[in-house]
Each structure stands twice: as C-alpha cells, then as structure tokens.
Amino acid sequence: MIFTAIITLVCSFITAASSLFLAILTIWRGPKKGYIYFWAVICLAFFLFSLMLPLAQLISRDSDHALGILKFSFVGVVIIAMNLFPFIYSLTEQLKQKLGRVFLAYLTGLPFLIIFLVYPNLILTYIGPRSGLPFYPHLDSSLSFAYLCWTILAFSLALLLVLRLFLQSKGILRVQLKYMFVGFAVGIVGGLSTFFPLFGLDSWPFVLPMLFLPFFSIVITYGIVKHRLMDLNLLLSRALGYFLTSGVFLAVYAFFVFASESLLKITLGQNLWLASGVMMVLIAFLFEPFRSFTQKSLYRIFSRGFYEYPKVVLESVETLVTKLKIEDLLKAVADLVAGALGVRKIAVLLPMTKNNRFYIGYSNGIDTTMLNNFSLTANEPILGWLRTHNQIFILEQEKKNITKKELSILISNLSFLPFEYLVPLVLKDRLLAVLALGAKESSRFLSDQDIDLLKTISKQAAVALENAQLYQEISLSQSALLDEKQRTEAVISSLLDGLVMVDKLNNVVLINPAAEQMLGVHADLILGNPPNPSQRFLYQVLMSRSGGGVFEIEIFGPPLRILRVISAPVKGAGDESLGTVNALHDVTRERIIDQMKSEFISIASHRFRTPLSALKWSLSMLLQGDVGQLSNQQEELLKKSFATNEHMIHLVNDLLNVSKIEEGKIPYQYQRVQIIDKLREVVDENQSQLQRVNLRLNLILPDDEIPEILADSEKIKSVLEIIIDNAVKYTLPGGQIDISVKQQGQEIEICVADTGVGIPKNQQSDIFTKFFRGANVVRMQTEGTGLGLFLAKTVVEEHGGRIWFESKEGKGSKFFIVLPIKSN
Known part of the structure; x- marks a missing residue:
C-alpha cells in the first residue's frame, strides 16, 4: 500500500510540474496561434488533474474538505477531453471545417463540468482510504458510469483522430503528429489507470500505468525539442539559456567568495562586498553576451535534426525540375523552405521586364493589403547589395555590421515587409528573384545547416526559374503565333475573293473556301499536291503566270464566269522564294x-x-x-x-x-513612218493655239538621223496630238513646252515636258483609265472626255511600246513614249 501511494504521489507531482511548465512557456512566448491557446488550456487542465490528488492527501482535514479539492482533478479531465478536438483540428488547420464536431465535444462535456463544480457528490459518491491513500474518491452511481463512458469515448476518438491525421499527413507535420499520438497514448493510458481504484480495484499491478503519466510530458517535450512540435524549441532554449547563465554567474560568485575567504583570508563582510561589486561589473558587461551565446548554442542543439538535409535537397531537386509554370515553381520553393525551416511568412520578389521593377510574385502568410502597390526599382540599394554580395541578407546580423542610418537607407522600401532574411536567386550574375523570409516561428536566427540548405535551394530554384521563364516565353510566343494563325485563317476563310498559294515546288499549300467554289475543287484533294490538267481551271490559274502578274481566265459554266487573277511571288528572309500567291476576283458582273x-x-x-x-x-x-x-x-x-x-x-x-x-475591231495599217515628220505636223497644227495662249514650244531634235519605225501613221499621229494637246491646254500662259526625240538602242523615246499644273499624286494611278480627268484640270477646262490618254496608251501598247509620266502638282509633267524600231 505504501509503495502504491508513493508511486502515485511522485508520478502526479512530476506530471503536474511538467504540465505547468509547458503551460507557462506556451502562454508566455508561444506564437499567437489558435492551437497554442488550446494547448495551454490542456496543459493547465492536466496540471489540475495531476496536482489535486497529492494535494488532497497533504492538506485535507476530512473527506468533505478532500472532496472540495479532488473535484478539480475531475474538472481537469473534463476540460482536457473537451479541448482535445479543437486543439487537434486547429493544429492541422481544419478548425473552420470541423466546428460541428468541436461544438458537440463542448456540448456533451459541459453537463459533467457543471456537475463537478456544483454537485460533485452526484458522481464522487464517497471519499475514503484506498491504495494506501487516506482520501481517494469512489464512483458507484449510474451517473459515474456515464461519466466514465464519456471520458473513455472522448479520449479514444481523439487518439483515433490523431492516428488518422498522422496516416494522411506528410513531411514535418507527420513527424509532429507521431509524437503527439505517442504522448497522448501514454497520457491517456496513465490517466485511465487512475479509474481502477475508483471502482475498488486497488491491487498493485494497476498502479504501474501511473508511471505513464510523466511520459506524456516527456514525449511531448521531446517532440518540441527534436521536431519543432508547436515551435516551442526557442522558448526552451531561452529559458534554459537564462537558467544556465544565471547558474554560471552564481557559481562564479560562490567560487569568488570561497577563494577570497580561504586563500586571501578576507573577512566575510568584506568578502561579500567585494564579491558583489565584482559580480555587478561582470553582469553588466558579460551577462547578456554570455546568455545570447548560450541561447544560440542550445537552440542549435535543439534545432539539429529538424529535417534530414539530404532528403530535403533531394526533394527540392525532384520537385523543382518538374515545375514549368512560374506560379507553381514559386509556391513549391516557398513550401520547401517553410516546411524545412518553419517559416510562416514568405514572399518572392520577381523582376518585371517592362518597367525594370521588382514586384511580389508569390506570398504566403503576409497581409495582401500590404502588397497591393508594392514594387521596387531595379537600382534599389538592397537589390544592389544582393547582386554584389550574392549571399543571404540576415537582418539581425546586419544590424551589428552597419549603422542604424545605413541600414535604414539599405532597406527603406522594405520596412513594411515583415522579413528577417533575403535570399538572392542569382544565375550567371543575373538577379532572377529574391526570397524574403519572415522570422522562424522557433527562432530569429538561422543555423549553419539552415544557411547551407537555403543556398542549395536558391541555386536549384534559380536554374528552375530561368527554365520556367524560358518555357513561359516559348508558351506565350506559341500562343501568340497560334492566335495569329487562327485569326489569319479566319480572315482568309471569310474573304469573298479566292486565295490560292503554292510553294516553290508548285504544291498547293493554301486555298480558301471562295477559291474552292470558284474553281470547283476541294481542299482535301489538292492540298500538298501540284495541280494536274484534270483540274483545268486550277491548273490554268497556277500555270499561266508562274512569275506573277495580272490576267483573266474564263470559266465556262453554266453560267460563264470571268476571274481576274493577281499573281505575286512570296519572298522570305534573304529574298528567298517561298512560292506564289494568287488572288482571284470574280469580275463577271463588271465585264x-x-x-x-x-x-x-x-x-x-x-x-x-x-x-x-x-x-x-x-x-x-x-x-x-x-x-x-x-x-x-x-x-x-x-x-x-x-x-x-x-x-x-x-x-x-x-x-x-x-x-x-x-x-478588238480597230484596224491597224502598218507602214514605214518617220516620227520626226509626225511631230513637226502636230507642232505646226498647234502654232496658232500656242501664240494665242502665249506659250513657248521647243522641238529638240538629235544631230544624228532617227530611223523610221513600223507603225500606223494616223494612229501614232493621234497619240502625239493627244499628248501635245494636253500640254498646251494645261500649261498656263507664259509657260514652256519642250519636245525631245532620241534613239536608245532599238527604241525611239519621245518626251513631252511642260510647266503646267501637273497631276495630283493621289490621282496619278488613275490617269490612263477611261473617262478620268484630274480634279485640278476639270476646274481649268470644263470640256474633255477623259478618253485621250486611255486611247494613247492602248495604241502605244498595240505597237509594242510603253508610255508613262512623271509629274508634280503645280510644277508640270513629263510624258514619255517609247516605240520599238521594227524591220517588219
């Protein structure tokens, strides 16, 4: 009996002390997360449950007094059972989705909580000696059995929930849930062992599970230290840092007192004053540096093994090489860093090529309202620092390296961004991105392993980011080309005119629906193939003018159709021939x-x-x-x-x-004609008109004799009359007309130049069409048919010659006629 009592009291005190320590630590310096508050409540409730039993044995005067103390032990059990579900769901970020189950846990536990606080004797029917303890509760009512069933059901469901989440999770969360499951398991077994004596089962084997109660705190604490469970390892390192530092300074103080009294034979009063003075100086100059060094050393010890370095590096390689979209890549990098280092606030700064600025490409855990208008110029001091040093910028470290003013200038435009570290992603001396990390939930500094990991991930991420950017550029180019191709195809398909294109081997590579309908062919049968004589209209179009030009073909119906074909060569880079394009226009109605x-x-x-x-x-x-x-x-x-x-x-x-x-009915009577004689005849006929309007006319003839040409004398003379008559009519009084003739090889060139009104540039393309007259000459001469130049061009071309002009409005015109010298 005595052994059972001792084991029970010792285990209870250890569990109470560790639970209170964890509760205070959590509330004092834990991250402001929902699951931290639920965990603090559970720790305090476990403290109540563990402390009340030994406390009742030590201070209770009678059973009624003991009942008033022991009821809080059962209140602690109910509070633990009620808060397990919200704690687990909050830790795994499922609280909002599981509010119904959390409400049910509170609703079913609340009646027992009220009963224990107001009417505890309804469940705790008797307080008396048991298992060597003078005051131990007994449960023998039906309500006691209901309480027991509810408690076992609540703890079992919570344990099964942790097991299910553990099986579904991965990464650091899986490791954390593993230790939580083990801790809950040993804690629940140990806690349920206290129920055996409640029902009269007080033999010694049933006290052994009480040994499990302290292991609840031990396992959870190990999970905190080793695997960053709830990110309290920094708090432990700080607490132990203060404790060890204080212990070292007290030891130094005690040693100084002992040494001064034993060796220097200084009296106790003098010794204390001297030791206190020395310790004050030591504390003033050495306490904080030594505490900081101790805390960092302990944290590195606690942080070692948070993640398996090779495994994380391998995971980063396998993950990053598969991400071709920039958004997915940035999220993957952020998740890798957050999972390994426990960083909750993270942002990735990307350069914007259009305006040479950096913007937030991805963020997590940061208030988005802070990022709406965020951007940095490419010549920002902090970006220059990252390019120059190509190393991780650690804010806490730089505070010691440079002055406060210099630091303020360096990070002036990043002051609102909650960052502690800036990791450059550099490739080939180019800053591709910047990874901005907030403080670690468990630390404000990085271990050497953390820095090595960030350097490795940043190098891999820089390569992956360049690949992703190249992939995005190619995808955008392909998408733009595809859109342009679809638009072009849509435009070509919508044309009312036909369009046929062949490559340089004369294979049909394009034909639109209008051309199919005009030529009576189907695209499926001709694309990729050269035309054949059986497709006579297509064959006629493609084989008539392979070098380009304008011509017409007749398609015999019924009904008869006339197509005007405009054929033009298609040139590529370096003037390389790619083929020929033929535009088909139905001119039947016009004809x-x-x-x-x-x-x-x-x-x-x-x-x-x-x-x-x-x-x-x-x-x-x-x-x-x-x-x-x-x-x-x-x-x-x-x-x-x-x-x-x-x-x-x-x-x-x-x-x-x-x-x-x-x-085609006009006859031509060809004979030998001396063109100079015809010019003189026309000039003589216009002399009276020239004198009347005060114009000078110069006939410039060559020294050598001009050979005769084979031509229709009357029609050639009519051409000269038309050109010279126009020069006379449209040259203002006082102007000049020069007519020259010269031989060029086997051709004779006649030029009629005047200082008249000229031809407007926008109307020069229509000058040889039927019934056309320039707007400026209509104002001068109301008479005229607009047929003269059309007839002149027709006659000249019928003789195998050419006619063209050069003109500038208000300056005059030059008309050139070239006729071949023919022997027959």
Missing part, C-alpha cells in the same frame, strides 16, 4: 456591265455620227456663202457652231474608237 456600256456607246455614237455629219455639211455651206452673203455677226456665230460641231464629231470618234478597241 457584263462594261460590255453593255460599250454596246450602248457604239450604238449611240453611230446614231450621233450621221446627224453631226449632216450638220457639219450644212454649216460649211453657210460659211462658204453658198446660200447668200453673211453679216459679220452671223459669220461669227456660225464659226462657233461649226467649232462646237467639230468637237462633238471628235468626241463621237473617240467613243467609237474606244468601242472598237474593246471589241
């Missing part, structure tokens, strides 16, 4: 309309020609006096009428010529 206009013009011109000829004959007779003498006024009016009629006849002739040209 039908042109044909109708030509037919109308032809019919109308023929109908006008007969009455105009009769009118000319009548006016000639009147002017010649065949019907009587005319007065001066009558003669003047008839001359104007005759000139107008001539202009109308000329217009009708032009319209007829255009119609004949379009129908």
Whole structure:
C-alpha cells in the first residue's frame, strides 16, 4: 500500500510540474496561434488533474474538505477531453471545417463540468482510504458510469483522430503528429489507470500505468525539442539559456567568495562586498553576451535534426525540375523552405521586364493589403547589395555590421515587409528573384545547416526559374503565333475573293473556301499536291503566270464566269522564294456591265455620227456663202457652231474608237513612218493655239538621223496630238513646252515636258483609265472626255511600246513614249 501511494504521489507531482511548465512557456512566448491557446488550456487542465490528488492527501482535514479539492482533478479531465478536438483540428488547420464536431465535444462535456463544480457528490459518491491513500474518491452511481463512458469515448476518438491525421499527413507535420499520438497514448493510458481504484480495484499491478503519466510530458517535450512540435524549441532554449547563465554567474560568485575567504583570508563582510561589486561589473558587461551565446548554442542543439538535409535537397531537386509554370515553381520553393525551416511568412520578389521593377510574385502568410502597390526599382540599394554580395541578407546580423542610418537607407522600401532574411536567386550574375523570409516561428536566427540548405535551394530554384521563364516565353510566343494563325485563317476563310498559294515546288499549300467554289475543287484533294490538267481551271490559274502578274481566265459554266487573277511571288528572309500567291476576283458582273456600256456607246455614237455629219455639211455651206452673203455677226456665230460641231464629231470618234478597241475591231495599217515628220505636223497644227495662249514650244531634235519605225501613221499621229494637246491646254500662259526625240538602242523615246499644273499624286494611278480627268484640270477646262490618254496608251501598247509620266502638282509633267524600231 505504501509503495502504491508513493508511486502515485511522485508520478502526479512530476506530471503536474511538467504540465505547468509547458503551460507557462506556451502562454508566455508561444506564437499567437489558435492551437497554442488550446494547448495551454490542456496543459493547465492536466496540471489540475495531476496536482489535486497529492494535494488532497497533504492538506485535507476530512473527506468533505478532500472532496472540495479532488473535484478539480475531475474538472481537469473534463476540460482536457473537451479541448482535445479543437486543439487537434486547429493544429492541422481544419478548425473552420470541423466546428460541428468541436461544438458537440463542448456540448456533451459541459453537463459533467457543471456537475463537478456544483454537485460533485452526484458522481464522487464517497471519499475514503484506498491504495494506501487516506482520501481517494469512489464512483458507484449510474451517473459515474456515464461519466466514465464519456471520458473513455472522448479520449479514444481523439487518439483515433490523431492516428488518422498522422496516416494522411506528410513531411514535418507527420513527424509532429507521431509524437503527439505517442504522448497522448501514454497520457491517456496513465490517466485511465487512475479509474481502477475508483471502482475498488486497488491491487498493485494497476498502479504501474501511473508511471505513464510523466511520459506524456516527456514525449511531448521531446517532440518540441527534436521536431519543432508547436515551435516551442526557442522558448526552451531561452529559458534554459537564462537558467544556465544565471547558474554560471552564481557559481562564479560562490567560487569568488570561497577563494577570497580561504586563500586571501578576507573577512566575510568584506568578502561579500567585494564579491558583489565584482559580480555587478561582470553582469553588466558579460551577462547578456554570455546568455545570447548560450541561447544560440542550445537552440542549435535543439534545432539539429529538424529535417534530414539530404532528403530535403533531394526533394527540392525532384520537385523543382518538374515545375514549368512560374506560379507553381514559386509556391513549391516557398513550401520547401517553410516546411524545412518553419517559416510562416514568405514572399518572392520577381523582376518585371517592362518597367525594370521588382514586384511580389508569390506570398504566403503576409497581409495582401500590404502588397497591393508594392514594387521596387531595379537600382534599389538592397537589390544592389544582393547582386554584389550574392549571399543571404540576415537582418539581425546586419544590424551589428552597419549603422542604424545605413541600414535604414539599405532597406527603406522594405520596412513594411515583415522579413528577417533575403535570399538572392542569382544565375550567371543575373538577379532572377529574391526570397524574403519572415522570422522562424522557433527562432530569429538561422543555423549553419539552415544557411547551407537555403543556398542549395536558391541555386536549384534559380536554374528552375530561368527554365520556367524560358518555357513561359516559348508558351506565350506559341500562343501568340497560334492566335495569329487562327485569326489569319479566319480572315482568309471569310474573304469573298479566292486565295490560292503554292510553294516553290508548285504544291498547293493554301486555298480558301471562295477559291474552292470558284474553281470547283476541294481542299482535301489538292492540298500538298501540284495541280494536274484534270483540274483545268486550277491548273490554268497556277500555270499561266508562274512569275506573277495580272490576267483573266474564263470559266465556262453554266453560267460563264470571268476571274481576274493577281499573281505575286512570296519572298522570305534573304529574298528567298517561298512560292506564289494568287488572288482571284470574280469580275463577271463588271465585264457584263462594261460590255453593255460599250454596246450602248457604239450604238449611240453611230446614231450621233450621221446627224453631226449632216450638220457639219450644212454649216460649211453657210460659211462658204453658198446660200447668200453673211453679216459679220452671223459669220461669227456660225464659226462657233461649226467649232462646237467639230468637237462633238471628235468626241463621237473617240467613243467609237474606244468601242472598237474593246471589241478588238480597230484596224491597224502598218507602214514605214518617220516620227520626226509626225511631230513637226502636230507642232505646226498647234502654232496658232500656242501664240494665242502665249506659250513657248521647243522641238529638240538629235544631230544624228532617227530611223523610221513600223507603225500606223494616223494612229501614232493621234497619240502625239493627244499628248501635245494636253500640254498646251494645261500649261498656263507664259509657260514652256519642250519636245525631245532620241534613239536608245532599238527604241525611239519621245518626251513631252511642260510647266503646267501637273497631276495630283493621289490621282496619278488613275490617269490612263477611261473617262478620268484630274480634279485640278476639270476646274481649268470644263470640256474633255477623259478618253485621250486611255486611247494613247492602248495604241502605244498595240505597237509594242510603253508610255508613262512623271509629274508634280503645280510644277508640270513629263510624258514619255517609247516605240520599238521594227524591220517588219
């Protein structure tokens, strides 16, 4: 009996002391987390449960007094059972999702808590001697049995919950839950062993589980020290640091007193005054440095083995090489560092190439409102420090190395960011990113192993980050190219005009739906293949002008269709030929309309020609006096009428010529022609007009004789008349016209240059089209058909020649006509 009592009291006191120590340590300096507060409550409740039994034996006067003390032991048990579930869920960050279960634990435990506080004798029916102890509670009511069942059920479910979470977890959390499970297991077994004597089972074997009670604190404390359970290892190192430092200084003080009295024969009073003075000096200068050194040394001892260095390095290699997205990579780096070092606040600063600034690419545990407008310029002092030193910036260490003002300047724009360490990610002298770490939950300094690990992870992360950035650039480029390709394909497919492209081997590489419909082919059958004669319209398009140009083809229907094909070579880098693109435009309607206009013009011109000829004959007779003498006024009016009629006849002739040209019916009578003679004839015919408008005309002829050409004399003369007549009409009085002729090889070039009004640049491309007249000349000459240059170009090209011009509005124009010298 005495042995049982002693074991029970000793185990209870040890458990109470360790539980109180853990509770005070947790509340005093623990991180402000929910699970820390629940753990502190559990430790205090365990303190109550363990202390009340020996306390009742020592101070109770009678059973009623003992009941008032022992009830708090059972209150502690109920509080422990009620807070196990919120503690476990809070530690594993599941509290918000499991509030229903936590509420149920509180709801079912609250009645027992009230009963023990108000009516404890309903459960604790008798207090008397048991197992060698004078005051021990007895439970023999039905409510006692309900309490026992609830307690066993609560502790068992909590133990099973920890086991399930342990099996589902990984990393440091799995190790922490393992020690929590073992600690809870031994604590629950030891605690439940106290129930045996409550029901009269007081033989000695049942007291052995009481030995497990102290092991609850021992196992949990080992988990704290060895595996950062609840991050209290710094608190232990601080507490032991103060304790050891104080002990060393007290030992030094005692040794000094002893030595001075024994060796120096100093009296006790003098000795104490001398020792106290020396100790005050030592404490003033050495206590804090020695305490800091002791605390750091103890922390390094406690921190050793928090993680397996090779395992973490291997995990970082396996993890980082698989991350190709920057967001996933940054999260993986943050998780690795947080898991190994216990850092809860972490941010990654990334450079922004557009504006040469650093911004927060990823963060965890930091208030996002602090980061909304955060950015650093690339020439920030702290970034320069990281580039230059290429090592971890430790804030606590730099506070000792540089002045407060220098430190303030160095980290001026990082003052609001809760960081203690800055880890540069450098590759090939380029700062790719900065890892900003807050304080470790268990420390404000890094061990040597921590620094080595950060250096290793930072090197791996820098390589992985460059790979991820290259992958992102390639992905963005591919995405942009794909988008551009889809847009281009959509535009090409939507074109009403046909589009066909072949490569340099004449294989069809592109054809849009409009071209398929126009040519009567299917893309699936022709893509990747050259055209064949069986696909006659496609073959005709692709084989007609391989070098490029504009031409028309007819597709016989029904109905008949006419396509204008614009063919152009496609050039690549270095002017390399990539193939040919052909644009197809359906001009059937335009050709039908042109044909109708030509037919109308032809019919109308023929109908006008007969009455105009009769009118000319009548006016000639009147002017010649065949019907009587005319007065001066009558003669003047008839001359104007005759000139107008001539202009109308000329217009009708032009319209007829255009119609004949379009129908291919205009005849050409080729003969040997001396172009200089034709020029002189035209110039002579315009002399009166030149004198009337005060223009100078220079005919510049070569010294050598110009050979004759093979041409239609009248039509070539009409071309010269059109060009020279335009120069006369559109050159202001006082101006000059120069006409030159020269031979160039087997060609004769005629140039007509004037100082007239010129041709507007935006209208020069239309100058040879039918019925076109420049806006500036319309204001000068209301008369004109806009057919002259069209006819001139047609005639010149029919002779195998060329016609073009150079002009500047307000400065004049130069028209060039080149005709070949033909022998037959």
